[in-house]
Each structure stands twice: as C-alpha cells, then as structure tokens.
Amino acid sequence: MDTVKRVEEPMENANRIYQDPYYVTLLSRLEELEKERVFCKHDLSHFLSVGRIAYILSLEEGLSVSKDVLYTAALLHDIGRVEELTSGISHDEASASIAEKFLAESTFTDEEKQTVLSLIRGHRNRGENSLTELFYRADKLSRSCAYCPAIDLCHWPEERKNRTLRY
Numbered sequence: 001m002d003t004v005k006r007v008e009e010p011m012e013n014a015n016r017i018y019q020d021p022y023y024v025t026l027l028s029r030l031e032e033l034e035k036e037r038v039f040c041k042h043d044l045s046h047f048l049s050v051g052r053i054a055y056i057l058s059l060e061e062g063l064s065v066s067k068d069v070l071y072t073a074a075l076l077h078d079i080g081r082v083e084e085l086t087s088g089i090s091h092d093e094a095s096a097s098i099a100e101k102f103l104a105e106s107t108f109t110d111e112e113k114q115t116v117l118s119l120i121r122g123h124r125n126r127g128e129n130s131l132t133e134l135f136y137r138a139d140k141l142s143r144s145c146a147y148c149p150a151i152d153l154c155h156w157p158e159e160r161k162n163r164t165l166r167y
Contacts, residue, residue, distance in 0.1 A: 013106040014051075014071035020102070026079050033085045038150040040143050042078040050074040053167045054138035063131060069112050073119035073135060076102065096120045141167055 017023050027044055034041050051074030058065050080094025096117050103113045115131070122132040123139050146163045148154065154161065 009067045011068040011071050013068050013102075013108055014075055016106070017072060017075050017102050023075070023079070023102070026082055026098070029082050030079065030085075033082060039154060040148065042081050046142055047075050047078065049142035050077065050135075050138050053141050054135050056167055057134045057138055058131075061130070061134065063134065065115070065131060066112065069108070069115055070119075070135075072102075072106070072108075073099075073116045073123075074138075076116070077120045077123045077135075077139065092121050092124050138167075 030042060034043075040046065048071075051071040054070040054074060055067050057063075058070065076095055076099040078091060078095060079098055080089070080091040080096070083089045083094035083098075084091035099117060099120055103116060106113065108116070118132055119135040122128065123135055126133060126136055140160065141162060143162050146161075151161065
C-alpha cells in the first residue's frame with residue numbers, strides 16, 4: 001500500500017495568538033462570563049473544533065486555504081463575546097476588532113488578513129462565498145448536541161442539532 005507523506009504546515013500566526021498573554025486573559029474572562037451559561041460555551045475547545053472542522057472541510061472540498069488562516073480565524077471568531085457580554089457590542093464585530101490587533105503583528109499577507117477578518121465577520125450567517133460558507137458550517141458542526149444537557153432548551157431547530165458524528 002502506498003502512503004502519502006504530508007508536510008506539516010506550520011501555524012506560526014495561530015500559535016502566536018494561542019500563546020499570547022492578552023489572548024489567554026480574554027479566554028479566562030470569557031470563561032468567567034459564561035460560567036452560568038447552560039447552552040454551548042464559547043471556549044478554547046469550541047475554537048479548536050471550528051479550526052479542525054474548517055480545515056477538514058477545506059481539504060474535502062478542494063479549497064486552497066492555509067491551515068494557519070483557518071485556525072487563526074477560529075481562535076478569534078468568538079473572542080469578542082467578552083465585549084458583547086459586557087458592553088452589548090455584536091461579538092462578530094468585536095472579534096474582528098480584536099483580530100485586527102493580532103493581525104497587525106502577524107506574518108500574513110494583506111489578502112490573508114482580509115480573509116481572516118471576512119471569516120470572523122461572516123461566521124454567524126451563511127457565507128457570501130464558498131470559504132465563508134465553509135467556516136459558517138464548521139462553526140455549527142462543532143457543537144455536540146447529542147450530549148448537551150440543555151438540548152431540550154436549545155433554540156436551534158431540531159434539524160440543525162448535531163445528533164450524529166460528522167466531523
């Protein structure tokens with residue numbers, strides 16, 4: 001049997017964010033703000049699941065997008081919930097604003113930066129292109145509804161609840 005050897009793509013920018021003290025502070029603050037939340041939490045586990053699923057979908061669908069771009073967008077797409085919960089600012093816009101600060105120090109090209117911001121701003125609605133649509137789906141597919149203690153209270157329509165393994 002032939003084996004295909006893949007070259008590991010470094011995720012320099014995503015790892016820089018993942019290890020950034022300000023990012024860690026935001027994650028801790030978000031955890032504290034959502035500690036009483038009965039529905040799905042917006043935590044590191046969710047962020048990483050979105051990144052993994054988005055990457056798998058991009059491979060399955062033959063989209064040429066960097067894993068670093070997808071994971072960076074995933075790490076940042078809901079981090080603005082801190083501002084939403086404390087000031088009422090829409091979390092997608094707050095997340096994009098926070099992302100701009102991290103992206104300013106990244107090694108991404110201008111086009112990659114715009115892609116990250118587009119994914120963050122568009123993650124709550126069906127996408128305007130195949131990549132934003134893919135990221136939207138990854139965000140929704142990241143939820144394990146079958147094991148959620150609040151499934152009967154959830155506002156998602158039954159047909160959207162993830163009761164089977166897909167990714």
